[in-house]
Amino acid sequence: xxxxxxxxxxxxxxxxxxxxxxxxxxxxxxxxxxxxxxxxxxxxxxxxxxxxxxxxxxxxxxxxxxxxxxxxxxxxxxxxxxxxxxxxxxxxxxxxxxxxxxxxxxxxxxxxxxxxxxxxxxxxxxxxxxxxxxxxxxxxxxxxxxxxxxxxxxxxxxxxxxxxxxxxxxxxxxxxxxxxxxxxxxxxxxxxxxxxxxxxxxxxxxxxxxxxxxxxxxxxxxxxxxxxxxxxxxxxxxxxxxxxxxxxxxxxxxxxxxxxxxxxxxxxxxxxxxxxxxxxxxxxxxxxxxxxxxxxxxxx
Numbered sequence: 001x002x003x004x005x006x007x008x009x010x011x012x013x014x015x016x017x018x019x020x021x022x023x024x025x026x027x028x029x030x031x032x033x034x035x036x037x038x039x040x041x042x043x044x045x046x047x048x049x050x051x052x053x054x055x056x057x058x059x060x061x062x063x064x065x066x067x068x069x070x071x072x073x074x075x076x077x078x079x080x081x082x083x084x085x086x087x088x089x090x091x092x093x094x095x096x097x098x099x100x101x102x103x104x105x106x107x108x109x110x111x112x113x114x115x116x117x118x119x120x121x122x123x124x125x126x127x128x129x130x131x132x133x134x135x136x137x138x139x140x141x142x143x144x145x146x147x148x149x150x151x152x153x154x155x156x157x158x159x160x161x162x163x164x165x166x167x168x169x170x171x172x173x174x175x176x177x178x179x180x181x182x183x184x185x186x187x188x189x190x191x192x193x194x195x196x197x198x199x200x201x202x203x204x205x206x207x208x209x210x211x212x213x214x215x216x217x218x219x220x221x222x223x224x225x226x227x228x229x230x231x232x233x234x235x236x237x238x239x240x241x242x243x244x245x246x247x248x249x250x251x252x253x254x255x256x257x258x259x260x261x262x263x264x265x266x267x268x269x270x271x272x273x274x275x276x277x278x279x280x281x282x283x284x285x286x287x288x289x290x291x292x293x294x295x296x297x298x299x300x
Contacts, residue, residue: 006112007068010105011061011120015127017101018057022128023135025050030139031275032289035244037252054128064109065120072110079103147221147245148252154195155247156298159216159224163298164209166217166248167195172206172294175253181269181283184208184259184292191294206294208261211236213295214272218242227276236278244274248293257281257290 029050034042047055060078064071079102086094114120152169167173171187172195179187189202209217215227215236226239244251257279262270264280271281271290281290 003112004115006108007065007114008112008120010064010108010112011114011124013101013108014057014061014105015123017105018054018061018124018128019131021054021057022051022131025054026132026136027139030136030143032254032256034140034143035252035254051132054132058124058128061124062121064105065114065117065124068109068113072106072108075102075106075109079106142243143251145221146243146251148250149246151246152250157217157219157247158298159213162213162216164213164217164295165195165298166209167191167206167294167296169250170196171198172196174291175250175255177255177257177288177290178286179259179291180286181259185261188292188294195294195296206296208259208292209272209295211260211262211270211272211278214258214260215276215278217248218276219245219248221245225276229278234278236276238276242274242276249274254289255291257287259290259292 026046029046033045033050036042036045060071060074063074079099082102083094083099086098152173154168155166157164157166169175172191185208186202187198188206188208189204190199191197191206192199192203193205195206212229212231215229215238216224218225218227218238220240220242222245223240225242227236227242228238229236242248244256249255256274258272260270260272260278263283264270267282268280269283271279273279281287
């Protein structure tokens, strides 16, 4: 009876962990990923970058359910390997959230045996899979409804308070990240009139957009989202939740964050997310998903 209880505790804890990673992975996949025009590439990125952890957890557990002692040793090895790999990480993160849970699960399996095994197999596979489907299908439908007119030249967006020209693809609108806030500001200041050439010296024709300009320019299916920015509360609200669509974004590129002109404090600045979110990041951040798009005021 004790062996059975230990085994099932291992299964239940593992299902919980696999479910959490399944939820995180599938949501992040459709937030950051699923941008390629190639279906096979999208699936590959999803499985490797976002769902590999829950898949590995499930596989380890299937081994442990079949051969409890072998499975327990597998979890011990995984705990030691991850402790070594993340040896410079904090104990609160690596120890408490990764290593210790793996050691506990390994011990439960090593001394326990879940019975009936068929039920354990079924739950271990079915529960994380259901979570992936529940949160994946609505997001898949959403990203497949994105508007993309394939016009990546300069675009004019007029809102209640602003009339802005957004830079064309090029040095004023890169499709790869890797520039800090200061570097992004510098590049914008050195753009030529047409936004396609990076000059040696600043001419200050183009600039980074403000948070309020980004919020008001947000769109869904070619319709302004009705965005409003509360500067005192640092909250953006929308009548329609914007998405990663033209004319502001290229749906088939990796970029999902833009730098804005607004500083939060001396060390950080605001970034604009394609879904309308306004976050803060260190000015020295260099993420592959973080770039910028320059703007200039529309001349009368």
